[in-house]
Amino acid sequence: MKKEFKVISELILQNSKVLDVGCGDGELMKFLRDNKTTKIRGLEISKNRVQNCLSKGLTVIEGNAENDLQQFPNNSFDFVILSQTLQAFLDPEKVISELLRVGKKAIVTIPNFGYWKVRLNLLIKGTMPVTENLPNEWYNTPNLHMCTLRDFFNFCSKREIKIFKSLALKNDKTLNLSAKNLAWRNLESQLGIFLIEK
Amino acid sequence: MNKLKQTKNIIIAKPQKLDCGKEISNFPISYETYGTLNEKKDNAILVFHALTGDQFASGKNPITNKDGWWSYALGPGKAIDTEKFFVICANVIGGCMGSYGPSTIDEETGKPIGTNFPVITINDMVNAQYNLLEHFEIDKLYAVIGGSMGGMQVLQFVSNFPDKAHIAIPIACTSSHSAQNIAFNELGRQAILADTNWRNGFYEENKISPDKGLAVARMAAHITYLSKKGLQEKFGRKLQERDDLKFSFDADFQIESYLRYQGSVFVDRFDANSYLYITRAMDYFDLSKQFNGSLSAAFSKTTSKFFVISFTSDWLYPTAENREIVIALNAIGADVGFVEIESDKGHDSFLLDVPDFLDTLGNYLKTNYKTVNEKRI
Numbered sequence: 018m019k020k021e022f023k024v025i026s027e028l029i030l031q032n033s034k035v036l037d038v039g040c041g042d043g044e045l046m047k048f049l050r051d052n053k054t055t056k057i058r059g060l061e062i063s064k065n066r067v068q069n070c071l072s073k074g075l076t077v078i079e080g081n082a083e084n085d086l087q088q089f090p091n092n093s094f095d096f097v098i099l100s101q102t103l104q105a106f107l108d109p110e111k112v113i114s115e116l117l118r119v120g121k122k123a124i125v126t127i128p129n130f131g132y133w134k135v136r137l138n139l140l141i142k143g144t145m146p147v148t149e150n151l152p153n154e155w156y157n158t159p160n161l162h163m164c165t166l167r168d169f170f171n172f173c174s175k176r177e178i179k180i181f182k183s184l185a186l187k188n189d190k191t192l193n194l195s196a197k198n199l200a201w202r203n204l205e206s207q208l209g210i211f212l213i214e215k
Numbered sequence: 216m217n218k219l220k221q222t223k224n225i226i227i228a229k230p231q232k233l234d235c236g237k238e239i240s241n242f243p244i245s246y247e248t249y250g251t252l253n254e255k256k257d258n259a260i261l262v263f264h265a266l267t268g269d270q271f272a273s274g275k276n277p278i279t280n281k282d283g284w285w286s287y288a289l290g291p292g293k294a295i296d297t298e299k300f301f302v303i304c305a306n307v308i309g310g311c312m313g314s315y316g317p318s319t320i321d322e323e324t325g326k327p328i329g330t331n332f333p334v335i336t337i338n339d340m341v342n343a344q345y346n347l348l349e350h351f352e353i354d355k356l357y358a359v360i361g362g363s364m365g366g367m368q369v370l371q372f373v374s375n376f377p378d379k380a381h382i383a384i385p386i387a388c389t390s391s392h393s394a395q396n397i398a399f400n401e402l403g404r405q406a407i408l409a410d411t412n413w414r415n416g417f418y419e420e421n422k423i424s425p426d427k428g429l430a431v432a433r434m435a436a437h438i439t440y441l442s443k444k445g446l447q448e449k450f451g452r453k454l455q456e457r458d459d460l461k462f463s464f465d466a467d468f469q470i471e472s473y474l475r476y477q478g479s480v481f482v483d484r485f486d487a488n489s490y491l492y493i494t495r496a497m498d499y500f501d502l503s504k505q506f507n508g509s510l511s512a513a514f515s516k517t518t519s520k521f522f523v524i525s526f527t528s529d530w531l532y533p534t535a536e537n538r539e540i541v542i543a544l545n546a547i548g549a550d551v552g553f554v555e556i557e558s559d560k561g562h563d564s565f566l567l568d569v570p571d572f573l574d575t576l577g578n579y580l581k582t583n584y585k586t587v588n589e590k591r592i
Contacts, residue, residue, distance in 0.1 A: 034548075058550075067554045068571060071522065072578030074586055078541060078553040088542040 018048060020189040021208060025098060025124055028182065028212050029053050033095035036060065036120065038082045039102040043070035050075070058094075060085060083108060086115040094120045101126050101208070104160040113178070117215040122181065126210045129185075131165030131203040150207050166209040167199055173213060182212040221277055222270065222306075222313040223247060227346050234336040234499075244343055245313025246270050246305035249289065250297035252351060257588065259353045260295060260580075261344065261380070262304040263361030263368035266436075266493055267485055269312035272304040273297065278312065279484050287568050294577035299584070300357065303347055307340040307368075309492040315343075317488035318419065329488060330416030337364070337500045341371045348379065355379055357584060359519075362386035362565035363532065364493070367500050370513070370540065374502060377516035381587045384576070386524045386565045389536040390510050390543070391501040396531065399439050400494035403432030407487045416488050429487040430478030437477045442528035442561035446470065503543075510543035521551040522579055524572065526564040552579075 022045045029035060032054050037046050040059030043066075049057050059077035061067045070077035078085065082099070083106055097120030099112070104127070106112045116123040128150050129135075138146035145155040153159070164172070166185065173180050183194040185206035194202045194209060222245040230240040247270040252259060262272055264284065269276070273283040273290045289295040295302060306314035309332070317332040348356065359380045361369045366388025373383045389396070407413055410428030418424050438446075450470040454460070457467065466472040506512035521544055525537035534555045544551040556572045558564040564572065 064554060064557060064571075067552075068556075068575045071552050071554060071575050072582065074579065074582035076520070076550050076552045078545070078551065079555055080553075088545045090546055090548075093545075093548055 018044060020186060020191070021100065021126055021210065022048060024184060024186070024191055024210055025100065025126070026053060028124055028210075029096050032056070034093070036089070036094040036097045038086070038097060038099045038116065040066075040070060040075075040077060042066050043073055043075045043077065045098070045100070046070065046075050046077075047073060082106065082112050082115065086112075086119055089119040091118055092121050095122065096120055097123045099123065099125045101128055103127060104162045104164065107161065109162050110172075110176075113172075113176075113213075117178065117213065122212060122214045124210065124212050125169075126208055127164060127166065127169055128160075129166050129203065129206055129209055130163040131167060132207050133204045136204075166194065166203045166206065169209060169211065170196065170199060173211075177215075179214045180211055181214050184210040186210065219245075219278070219313045224313060225346065225350050227343065231339070231342055233333055233339045235333050237333045239315065239333070242308070242315035242343075243313060243319070244305050244308070244315070244346060245310075246303060246347060247272065249273050249302040249304075250300050252301040252353070256351075256353050257355070257357060258299065258584070259301045259303065259351065259356050260358045260360060261347070261356050261372070262289065262295070262302055263341075263344070263359070263365035263372075264304060264307065265361070265363035265365050266497065267433075267481070267490075268365070269310065270304045270306045271312075272302070284566060287566065288573055288576065294573045295360065295580065296577065300580070303351065305344045305347055307493065308343045309335045309340065309489060309496060311486035311489040316486070317416065317492060318486045327417075327419040329419065330491075332488070332492060334495055334499075335492060336496050337367050337371050338375070338505075340496065341368050341375060344368075345372075345376060345379075355381065357587065358382035358384060358580065360384040360386070361388075363388055363562065364497050366532075367497065367502075370502055371500075373517050373519045373521075374505075374513040377514075378518050380519050382522065382580070382583055383517075383519040384522045384524065384579075385537075385540060387526055387529050387532050387537070387562055388540075389500075389532045390513075390540050391503060391536075392498050393536070397498045399436065399531075400498050402435050404491050404494060406431035406435065407491060410487075413487065416491075418487070424482070425487045426482040429482050429485065429490060430475075432487075432490060433481040433485075434474040434478045437474060439531045440561055440563040442530065442559055444528060445559045445561055448559070510539065511546045514544055514549055515547055517549060519549075520583065521549060522576075523551060523553045524565070524576070525553075525555045526558045526560070526562070526569075526572075527555055528559050529562040529564060531562040 034056045037059045062081045067079045097116045135146040185192045185194040185202045186208040187206045271283045272285040306312040366385035369385040407428035410425030412423045413425040453469040455472040503510035525534040541553040
């Protein structure tokens with residue numbers, strides 16, 4: 018399983034109610050169901066993936082975060098997870114506020130556009146960065162709103178969102194992430210993992 | 216309909232109060248079963264049929280000699296696997312395959328009840344079928360499943376009996392009949408009523424039947440079960456056994472001939488009064504109205520796990536209406552999964568060979584059966 022998923026699952030309390038937004042084939046959901054909680058739901062946009070999840074007995078709804086989170090009442094989940102998809106939404110700000118309305122806490126992971134290889138790509142080659150984590154060209158990328166770890170920190174403070182815990186992944190190594198070491202972590206890590214609360 | 220004597224029946228002795236206020240008792244429910252009820256009696260599935268369905272969901276229908284209406288989905292090794300599950304399917308009351316309906320003979324007069332039969336509702340149908348659980352001494356069903364009107368019965372069943380089914384699968388249905396739904400049903404009813412053979416519903420005693428009206432009703436309804444794309448691909452403007460237009464009102468086009476055929480075979484197996492009563496029951500269906508306008512309230516006590524399924528090309532009970540059920544369930548934190556299956560086959564998709572649908576349904580039933588049993592141990 019992806020290292021990212023292991024880190025996410027460690028943030029989730031036993032027997033809590035969890036919603037995985039953009040749950041894909043349900044890999045994380047299945048791990049959480051077997052290890053953490055049976056009260057887990059998923060939301061996924063791809064029909065095939067929804068069918069896969071349902072076939073595995075996972076409770077998943079076809080839909081997308083921008084339109085379909087609104088059906089869930091306030092605070093109906095303890096944790097809402099959004100893994101590496103925030104940048105793909107038309108309106109990430111609205112999605113974050115929906116996550117924090119539906120969930121008491123949200124776990125958001127972000128591919129870091131401040132990662133040194135990304136920066137170097139743009140600086141040296143003068144082209145839009147293409148890396149292992151961001152494999153698409155500018156003309157076919159689903160990522161509309163890329164941001165850096167610092168951008169997300171700034172966003173949270175502007176919107177008065179509490180960052181409960183933040184971690185960075187550097188080549189599958191988990192590092193602590195804070196305002197103090199942000200400059201360096203923003204350069205060396207590919208992924209940020211944020212546990213946030215309104 | 217002597218063949219009906221071969222169907223399995225139970226007589227419901229205890230009185231049932233209908234929504235219209237009348238009370239019925241000592242009435243028959245015809246049913247069929249598939250597979251074997253296991254010792255723990257935990258593998259039972261109640262399948263509800265749609266408007267023109269019956270208890271013969273799989274195998275050969277002994278009355279029509281055709282395959283059961285859900286042969287694609289139900290049978291040994293199929294999605295609803297009868298090697299694993301014990302499936303019960305009953306003819307709804309109001310129907311014409313042996314259950315209490317307008318063609319049932321009134322013992323006092325010796326004649327069919329006709330339009331003296333009370334107007335029934337989806338709720339009445341479900342309450343009548345609930346007696347089958349007692350008959351088979353099943354405490355809790357593994358699943359209740361149904362498409363179209365069968366899906367409406369699924370919703371009503373879990374609302375009426377919130378702890379009697381582990382899994383509820385409403386397919387291609389709605390929680391409330393729309394104006395368009397009612398309009399199409401009214402068209403069908405008016406076609407029957409306009410047939411001079413209908414005679415206020417007392418045609419059987421005169422040994423006639425409003426076949427023309429019923430056939431037109433079926434033709435109109437059949438169009439609503441298919442998609443525009445499906446019709447276009449299958450028929451287009453193809454001509455029926457002729458090289459050119461005949462400048463007459465014969466069936467020039469294949470689609471005309473097809474619809475006429477659908478109408479003509481339908482009248483051999485279906486009763487016009489039943490068509491009136493069952494479409495009426497569908498039109499009256501509005502689950503949220505039963506709970507002061509809150510669909511969520513209809514499910515507030517439910518313990519069932521839901522799986523709602525819709526189809527992309529179904530314009531009779533479109534995805535948006537199926538989604539309303541999902542939204543109402545999510546609002547109360549119920550366990551609900553939902554997928555819209557890609558298919559060009561229109562509303563009828565649930566009856567046809569749509570692999571994505573059949574595979575997902577089959578896997579869902581298999582995997583959850585394990586989980587449900589593990590929980591119990």
